[in-house]
Amino acid sequence: MDLLEKLDQLRGRGLEKINAAADTQKLNDVRVELVGKKGALTEILHAMREVAPERRRQVGQLVNEVRDLFNEQLAQARYDLAQALVAQKLAAEKIDVTLPGKRLSLGAKHPVYLILDDLEALFIGLGYQVVQGPEIETDHYCFEMMNLPKDHPARDMQETFYIDNENLLRSQTSGDQARVLEKHDFSQGPLKMVGPGKVYRRDDDDATHSHQFMQMEGLVMDRNVSMSDLKGTLEMIAKHLFGADRETRLRPSYFPFTEPSVEMDVSCFNCDGKGCSICKETGWIEVLGAGMVHPNVLENAGIDSNVYGGFAFGLGLDRFAILKYGVDDIRDFYTNDVRFLAQFRQEEK
Amino acid sequence: MLVSYNWLKDFVKLQVEPHALAEKITRTGVEIAEVKHPATGLKKLVAGHVLNCIKLEGTHLHQCMVDVGEAEPIQIICGAPNVATDEMVIVALHGARIAGNEKIKRGKIRGIVSNGMICGLQEIGFSDSVVPVKYRDGIFVFPKGSNIQPGEDVYHALGMDDYLLDFDITPNRADTLSMEGAAYEVGAIIDQPVKVEPVNLKADGSDWTSTLTAAVDAKLAPKFYLRKVTGVKIVESPLWLQTRLWNAGIRPVNNVVDVTNYIMLLTGQPMHAYDARTFKTGKLSVRLAKPDETLTLLNEKEVALDPADIVITDGNQPVMLAGVMGGLNSEVMPDSHEVILEAAVFDGTLVRKSALRHANRTEASSRFEKGINWDNTQKALDMAALLLRNEASATILDGVLKGSDTGRKPVMVKTTFSYLNKVLGTTLTADQVVALFNRLNFETQVARDQLTVAVPARRWDITIPAHLVEEVGRLYGYDNLKSKQPLLAETQGGYANFELFMRHVKHFLQGQGLMEALSYSLTSKARATLFTKAVQPVAEVKMPLNSSRSVMRQNLLTGLVDAASYNFARKETELAFFEQGRTYDHADGQFNEHEHVATLYSGHVYRNNWEHDEAPVDFYFVKGQLENLFTALGLTDIEYRAEEIAGMHPTRTAGIYVQGDYVGFIGMVSHALTQTEKPLRNSELYGYELDLEQLSHYLPTSTQAKPAPKFPAMSRDLSVLVDQSQSNQSVMAAIRQAAGHYLVKLSVIDVYQGEHLAAGKKSLAYQLTFLNEKATLTDDLVNEKMAAVTTALETKLQASVR
Numbered sequence A: 001m002d003l004l005e006k007l008d009q010l011r012g013r014g015l016e017k018i019n020a021a022a023d024t025q026k027l028n029d030v031r032v033e034l035v036g037k038k039g040a041l042t043e044i045l046h047a048m049r050e051v052a053p054e055r056r057r058q059v060g061q062l063v064n065e066v067r068d069l070f071n072e073q074l075a076q077a078r079y080d081l082a083q084a085l086v087a088q089k090l091a092a093e094k095i096d097v098t099l100p101g102k103r104l105s106l107g108a109k110h111p112v113y114l115i116l117d118d119l120e121a122l123f124i125g126l127g128y129q130v131v132q133g134p135e136i137e138t139d140h141y142c143f144e145m146m147n148l149p150k151d152h153p154a155r156d157m158q159e160t161f162y163i164d165n166e167n168l169l170r171s172q173t174s175g176d177q178a179r180v181l182e183k184h185d186f187s188q189g190p191l192k193m194v195g196p197g198k199v200y201r202r203d204d205d206d207a208t209h210s211h212q213f214m215q216m217e218g219l220v221m222d223r224n225v226s227m228s229d230l231k232g233t234l235e236m237i238a239k240h241l242f243g244a245d246r247e248t249r250l251r252p253s254y255f256p257f258t259e260p261s262v263e264m265d266v267s268c269f270n271c272d273g274k275g276c277s278i279c280k281e282t283g284w285i286e287v288l289g290a291g292m293v294h295p296n297v298l299e300n301a302g303i304d305s306n307v308y309g310g311f312a313f314g315l316g317l318d319r320f321a322i323l324k325y326g327v328d329d330i331r332d333f334y335t336n337d338v339r340f341l342a343q344f345r346q347e348e349k
Numbered sequence B: 001m002l003v004s005y006n007w008l009k010d011f012v013k014l015q016v017e018p019h020a021l022a023e024k025i026t027r028t029g030v031e032i033a034e035v036k037h038p039a040t041g042l043k044k045l046v047a048g049h050v051l052n053c054i055k056l057e058g059t060h061l062h063q064c065m066v067d068v069g070e071a072e073p074i075q076i077i078c079g080a081p082n083v084a085t086d087e088m089v090i091v092a093l094h095g096a097r098i099a100g101n102e103k104i105k106r107g108k109i110r111g112i113v114s115n116g117m118i119c120g121l122q123e124i125g126f127s128d129s130v131v132p133v134k135y136r137d138g139i140f141v142f143p144k145g146s147n148i149q150p151g152e153d154v155y156h157a158l159g160m161d162d163y164l165l166d167f168d169i170t171p172n173r174a175d176t177l178s179m180e181g182a183a184y185e186v187g188a189i190i191d192q193p194v195k196v197e198p199v200n201l202k203a204d205g206s207d208w209t210s211t212l213t214a215a216v217d218a219k220l221a222p223k224f225y226l227r228k229v230t231g232v233k234i235v236e237s238p239l240w241l242q243t244r245l246w247n248a249g250i251r252p253v254n255n256v257v258d259v260t261n262y263i264m265l266l267t268g269q270p271m272h273a274y275d276a277r278t279f280k281t282g283k284l285s286v287r288l289a290k291p292d293e294t295l296t297l298l299n300e301k302e303v304a305l306d307p308a309d310i311v312i313t314d315g316n317q318p319v320m321l322a323g324v325m326g327g328l329n330s331e332v333m334p335d336s337h338e339v340i341l342e343a344a345v346f347d348g349t350l351v352r353k354s355a356l357r358h359a360n361r362t363e364a365s366s367r368f369e370k371g372i373n374w375d376n377t378q379k380a381l382d383m384a385a386l387l388l389r390n391e392a393s394a395t396i397l398d399g400v401l402k403g404s405d406t407g408r409k410p411v412m413v414k415t416t417f418s419y420l421n422k423v424l425g426t427t428l429t430a431d432q433v434v435a436l437f438n439r440l441n442f443e444t445q446v447a448r449d450q451l452t453v454a455v456p457a458r459r460w461d462i463t464i465p466a467h468l469v470e471e472v473g474r475l476y477g478y479d480n481l482k483s484k485q486p487l488l489a490e491t492q493g494g495y496a497n498f499e500l501f502m503r504h505v506k507h508f509l510q511g512q513g514l515m516e517a518l519s520y521s522l523t524s525k526a527r528a529t530l531f532t533k534a535v536q537p538v539a540e541v542k543m544p545l546n547s548s549r550s551v552m553r554q555n556l557l558t559g560l561v562d563a564a565s566y567n568f569a570r571k572e573t574e575l576a577f578f579e580q581g582r583t584y585d586h587a588d589g590q591f592n593e594h595e596h597v598a599t600l601y602s603g604h605v606y607r608n609n610w611e612h613d614e615a616p617v618d619f620y621f622v623k624g625q626l627e628n629l630f631t632a633l634g635l636t637d638i639e640y641r642a643e644e645i646a647g648m649h650p651t652r653t654a655g656i657y658v659q660g661d662y663v664g665f666i667g668m669v670s671h672a673l674t675q676t677e678k679p680l681r682n683s684e685l686y687g688y689e690l691d692l693e694q695l696s697h698y699l700p701t702s703t704q705a706k707p708a709p710k711f712p713a714m715s716r717d718l719s720v721l722v723d724q725s726q727s728n729q730s731v732m733a734a735i736r737q738a739a740g741h742y743l744v745k746l747s748v749i750d751v752y753q754g755e756h757l758a759a760g761k762k763s764l765a766y767q768l769t770f771l772n773e774k775a776t777l778t779d780d781l782v783n784e785k786m787a788a789v790t791t792a793l794e795t796k797l798q799a800s801v802r
């Protein structure tokens, strides 16, 4: 057979083999067979001696053309095989991204502490020190110093948990006021403090009563602190907690340790002041008690009430949480039901 | 107290409608909890005259023909036992609305047409507690002579068209617990004059005061006045008097009792009426009760008197619990003719305690408890006598018997206008301030900045300048006060260091996935001292509400175990709780409080898990969490010692020591505890508790930065065969000691004990990482250190090293 014919056949057969190679191993075999050192093309070159000298050049050219073609097609085939392998691997690695993740337990802050922390941050920003006092308090600090006379109903065994005649579980955080007042040196500047903590009252637990709850006491004292300052401060607290669009009102009230004493109401957030069951049809919800510190409290702490004066307020943190989050049973704060506690995470600030 | 708007009009001109008035009073004086209008929701209720009433045989029903002001009488079937011919009654016509928004329609009862209903007071909205006894189980019958005609609406005659303002007073404003007091308050608030009439009594009979001797302890009863009336006819009170009582929440009884209650409502002075036959022996005394004395009260409750109860006696036995309630043995009866009236001032604290002790608070006791007007004693007594002359045909004997008559000095309070303005933050002029006191009917004297206010006895709450600030402030209007922030020298807000540390711990634990719990500090005596290494004397309350809340906790874990039990009972068993709070004890004779933190875990490491990676929470998981906390706090030199702590698993619990000092424990809650708590049965609860005060002593003070290491570290593994009783901690300590300071990390990489080892042995494998921060370590040096470690383990722990 003519060499040119052979070459022509080889080209056709070679391209078929390259196309048919199913993996890199087979493709390599084809490469060796076609363009390898002992391959078909080399064989043809070896047979050049049989070709007439005047045609050798033409045949040589053709051999080179076929080699180039084979090499090009081999490279392409190799690339295609690699691509197919990658695609296969990725397909095998496919996962269902819609399946849920693997979760560890998720922490949460207690709702009453959410309120507490929020308020502490507010007061710290205003220059208040956060002060903690004892929960097992003496009758002296809890009542005597706070101007509650010996026969005051709050000092009954019925109302307050007494441990002995002198010591009791504090029924209010006001004792912190007395302790701070005794210590404060006004030459070092005004007194601004908040005192948060647990308090205890001899109430049977039900939906609206708890023998233990959290209060925050506030005290601002200097030479020129007025009831207007108190009013502005209380309005700020109420609007911070319950929204800037709330209306507020001050009502005269009575606490032994303040005079005058007031309570603040905010317009009901449920009915916007029209009257509903939550606000007992009044349109208002009581949120806090406050007043100008009673001169007797100052004098008891050795402070001249003619020179210094100021205001105090008491905030019920459980009550705030009840109002703010719409909780209908105060006991929910103390049973630690995870289903209840898990719902306040988005309230963190 | 329920204050009648219509009655108020007797004293003050009211040009403001009831709800607006209530809002003004609330903002200025006393909170008005509610404005009641009894007629609200009622319709077509008229007076009817029963012309004819026939009992239907074999039933409890009556067939009545009733004149309701229409052309023809209407037929009504009525089941009330007390319906009778010629009575004036309340008729709900066809289409009427009665209490509870119930509609009344024409209908047939036993086949007989009934064109409406004859009503009892409860059916038109009266509380059972104010309905006169004789109408309680039947229909209401208007008293003879009542000014009402058939067909006329009943609301006015029954006082139901009134508005009742519920004065929710604070303890200092008991002066408003009377119509006169309320009138003075309202007059001041709306700036209208108040007219309160004085009383002029002329007696009809001769002086009676020599017929009775009253021995009164003036400490118990500073004022004790008596009057006597005779010829009394006990009957039902006229309707005007009954309506005023029931609108104030008081049940009408008879004319004498009703008059005493009416005078109390009017003046605030509690009154009492005795049947004069009580004092047959001519003796009366006011004294403290004696042990073993008893008294049956008017409400038929028999009380064992306490030596701190004030009693009035007939010279021998108690006939009244003073200030609280009369005795059944001195009650005014239908056949009483001679009545002794008492108006007195009793010691408020003793009365309060009596009422509390015998669970018998009354309108009278609550007034004595909060204080009453000392100037009203005589007036109240005289008014009561006068009313009995009108309503009970009484003859008033001459003379007032005063068993005691302590006076009170008038109160003058001095202040300055500048003080008032300073405290309020106002710029009121002297004239403005004086005008406000004029509204209160307080007399004032002004001398430049000085202001002197004469406070009438009816306002016994006012004694010091701060009280005047309140009067001025509230009448000027808290709404009118400027609202501003204190302008003071700058102060730095913030937390104390220890507080910051506690907050760090809380934030860390929350970030670690723990949920914050809040438990009661009071627990049972047994629970209070569980989970506590060194139990201290407890802080126990004297009168606990129940035994499970009687002692202050000495640990927090008990609260978390309670929380776990609560959640387990609700099928919530995947728990990770922490609580930060105090523990309390009575060590060394003083009450101590310690800040602790505790955690409790149960369930699995992963919460939702379709991959079935079901690693349960166990000791080592919790310990890893704790170790991370310690690392985050920068705490080092921590040692765990196997230890037994009450409430904890005896072989799975460790005491935690920092620099040799005990700071808390970690472990599993004991089977003994979880097996006895039904929801927790067969559960494994792990947790730890730390004393944060103790911990805070070992916190690093500051951080000095070091560059990241520039030289490579070298690691070697080491396998050690030791006795099973040998703890990992002791092996590690030996390795550390021998390896020198280039050893920067030592980790346990395997623990094995089992069949391939000799009995009583275990194999521990470690990875040791060496690093020289200043130069590259050589193999020789590390080999030398490893050899030293091997020798140390072999000699100190009799270990074999591979």
Ligand SMILES: [Zn+2]
Binding pocket: A268, A269, A270, A271, A272, A273, A274, A275, A276, A277, A278, A279, A280, A281, A283, A284
């Ligand atoms: Zn509302």
